[in-house]
Amino acid sequence: MPEDNFTPHGKHLIAGEWVAGDTSFQSDPADGTAHSFSIGTPTHVDRACTAAEDAFWSFGYSTRESRASFLNAIADEIEARADAITAIGCSETGLPEARLQGERGRTTGQLRLFAEHILKGDYLDRRHDPALPDRQPLPRPDLKLVQRPIGPVAVFGASNFPLAFSTAGGDTAAALAAGCPVVVKGHSAHPGTGEIVAEAIHAAIAASGVHPGVFSLIQGGKRDVGQSLVQHPLIKAVGFTGSLAGGRALFDLCAARPEPIPFFGELGSVNPMFLLPEAVKARGEAIAQGWTGSLTMGAGQFCTNPGIAVIDTGAAGDAFVAAAKVALDEAAPQTMLTDGIAAAYREGRDRVASSAGVQEVLTSVCDLRNATPYLYETDAGTWLSNAALGEEVFGPLGLIVRTNGADQMEDIARSLHGQLTATLHLDEGDTALARRLLPILERKAGRVLANGFPTGVEVADAMVHGGPYPASTNFGATSVGTLSIRRFLRPVCYQNLPDALLPGDLS
Numbered sequence: 001m002p003e004d005n006f007t008p009h010g011k012h013l014i015a016g017e018w019v020a021g022d023t024s025f026q027s028d029p030a031d032g033t034a035h036s037f038s039i040g041t042p043t044h045v046d047r048a049c050t051a052a053e054d055a056f057w058s059f060g061y062s063t064r065e066s067r068a069s070f071l072n073a074i075a076d077e078i079e080a081r082a083d084a085i086t087a088i089g090c091s092e093t094g095l096p097e098a099r100l101q102g103e104r105g106r107t108t109g110q111l112r113l114f115a116e117h118i119l120k121g122d123y124l125d126r127r128h129d130p131a132l133p134d135r136q137p138l139p140r141p142d143l144k145l146v147q148r149p150i151g152p153v154a155v156f157g158a159s160n161f162p163l164a165f166s167t168a169g170g171d172t173a174a175a176l177a178a179g180c181p182v183v184v185k186g187h188s189a190h191p192g193t194g195e196i197v198a199e200a201i202h203a204a205i206a207a208s209g210v211h212p213g214v215f216s217l218i219q220g221g222k223r224d225v226g227q228s229l230v231q232h233p234l235i236k237a238v239g240f241t242g243s244l245a246g247g248r249a250l251f252d253l254c255a256a257r258p259e260p261i262p263f264f265g266e267l268g269s270v271n272p273m274f275l276l277p278e279a280v281k282a283r284g285e286a287i288a289q290g291w292t293g294s295l296t297m298g299a300g301q302f303c304t305n306p307g308i309a310v311i312d313t314g315a316a317g318d319a320f321v322a323a324a325k326v327a328l329d330e331a332a333p334q335t336m337l338t339d340g341i342a343a344a345y346r347e348g349r350d351r352v353a354s355s356a357g358v359q360e361v362l363t364s365v366c367d368l369r370n371a372t373p374y375l376y377e378t379d380a381g382t383w384l385s386n387a388a389l390g391e392e393v394f395g396p397l398g399l400i401v402r403t404n405g406a407d408q409m410e411d412i413a414r415s416l417h418g419q420l421t422a423t424l425h426l427d428e429g430d431t432a433l434a435r436r437l438l439p440i441l442e443r444k445a446g447r448v449l450a451n452g453f454p455t456g457v458e459v460a461d462a463m464v465h466g467g468p469y470p471a472s473t474n475f476g477a478t479s480v481g482t483l484s485i486r487r488f489l490r491p492v493c494y495q496n497l498p499d500a501l502l503p504g505d506l507s
Helices: 042-059 064-080 082-093 097-120 170-178 191-208 223-231 244-256 277-300 315-329 339-353 380-385 406-415 428-444 482-488
Strands: 012-014 017-019 024-026 036-038 127-129 143-149 153-156 182-185 215-218 237-241 263-266 273-275 308-312 359-362 374-379 397-403 419-425 445-450 489-495
Touching: 012 042, 012 191, 036 191, 042 182, 042 215, 042 223, 064 082, 064 097, 064 170, 064 191, 082 097, 082 191, 097 170, 097 482, 153 170, 153 223, 170 182, 170 237, 170 482, 182 223, 191 215, 223 244, 237 244, 237 482, 244 263, 273 277, 277 308, 277 315, 277 397, 277 419, 277 428, 308 315, 308 406, 315 359, 315 374, 315 397, 339 374, 339 397, 374 380, 380 397, 380 406, 397 406, 406 428, 419 428, 428 445, 482 489
Parallel strands: 153 182, 153 237, 182 215, 237 263, 273 308, 273 419, 308 397, 374 397, 419 445
Antiparallel strands: 012 017, 012 215, 024 036, 127 143, 143 489, 359 374
16 A cells, blocks of 8 residues: 655656656745656657557557546545645645545546446447448448547646646546546646656556556646647647646647647636626625635635626625625635746736726735735726726636626626636526526536536536637537547547447447
8 A cells, every 4th residue: 555655756657667857846835845856858758659659559449348447446546645645735735635635536536437437338429320222322331430539648737726637637537538548747836746646547557457658747847848748749639727828829839730639728717607686686695705705715726716796786786795895804815826826816916906997895915825815896888898807817806897787787798708607696586687698608608507606616427617718729628527538539430341340339
C-alpha cells in the first residue's frame, strides 16, 4: 500500500518511465514546503506522443471490458493514496480538506461512471442498414456504423480543479474510456498533486498489463511545451479547461496545423441569473443568501460562478441588493489558487469598479493571495453599452444589473455572449416572462437552471458542461458527463465487410 507521507521526486512520467529534465522550477504552495520539478521540453512531448501512438495500436482496439477494468483500477489506486493526495493538494492550492476530499470522490466517480458507461455500449451508436439486393433501380449494400476512437489525445490540467479537471480528470477519463491514449500537460500550480495522481495511473497500468504509452505526464515548461503538444502530428484532439486567452491561443494553433484537429476548450463564463418579479417578491432575501453562498464558494474560482444577477428596479429588488450586501459582508477572506489568479481578480475588480455607471455596493480589501468579495450595481443601459461588464471576473465578485421591466430583461438576455449556464429564478406568476426568456437563454447557454445555483455540476448522463463560444470552443460538446466521450470518437461505416473483419463491438 502507498504511504500517506508523499514527497514529490519532480520527474515526468513518459511511457512508463520517470524522466528527469535538465532544468527545474519550484512549486509555490499556499502553505508548506516548496518542491523542485523538472521542466518539460518539446523533446519530452515528442517522446510521449510517439509512445501514445504506439500504445493506440493495442489500446484503441482493446475490449470495453478491459478498458473498464483499467478505469476502475485507476480509481482504486487513487483511493489508496487518498490521505497523501489531500495533504499535498491542500498545501499546493490552499483549498480546504473537505473540498479536496470531495473532488477526489468526484474524480474516482467519473472513472467508475465511464467504466459502467462503456460496458453498456450505448455510446457506440451502432447502426445497421441490411443489404437490399433486389431494390430497384439499384441494390443497397450492407452498411454498419459504430463509433471508433480517434487516437492520442492531449489534455491540459486546470488550475482550479487539481483533481477533477486535471491529471486523471474528466478529459482523461473520457479519452481512456474511448480507447485513446492521453498525454497530460500538468498545471504548474499543483505539480505535486499531478505527480501523485500520475503514480496512481502508473500503478494501474502495471496491474492491468496496459501498454505504458497509454498515459504520460509532462510537468512545467513554457509556451513551447503546450505549443509543441497541440501541434504534434500524432495528437488527434485536445482537451483544455482554462482562460479564454490561453484557450483561444491553443485553439488557433490546432486550426493552423497542416492537419487541423478539434480543440475542446472549456473557457468559463459569467453565468447570468435572471430573477423574475414574483420570485423576488416572495423570496428575494433567500435567493440573495443562496446567491452569495454560490458566489463565494471556493473563493469564486469556478467556471460556473454566477457573477451576474439581473433584477428589476423597485422595492423588492432593493431588498435583494441589501440582503446580498449583508451576506457578502460576513464572508471571510479565502486563499486563491495562485498569485497570478489573485492578481487577475484584483484587475477584474478594478475594471468593473472604474466603469462609468457602475456603483459600489460592497467593497473590501484583498491583497497577496487572499480574496474577499465585492458587489457592484448598474442599470440595463450601462450594461448594454459596455461589453467589458460581460467579461468574466474569476473570483467572488458580483454585479447586479437593474432593469425596468420585461423588455429590458430580454434585451440583456439577447446581449449575452455564449455561457456555460443561465438561471431563471421564478414562481408560477413568472411563467409568461420565463417563456419569453427561455428560447433566448437556451441559445446562449449549455445548461439552463430554474430556482438553483450553477456551481454544482453533476457528473451524469444528461449533464452538459459547455456552451456557445466563448464559454467553450465547441458548442456541440460537453466536458462533464458521459456524453463527453463523444469528443474522442468518430463514426466509421463498414460496407459489405465480412463479419470476421468487423470490430468486436459490431460482431
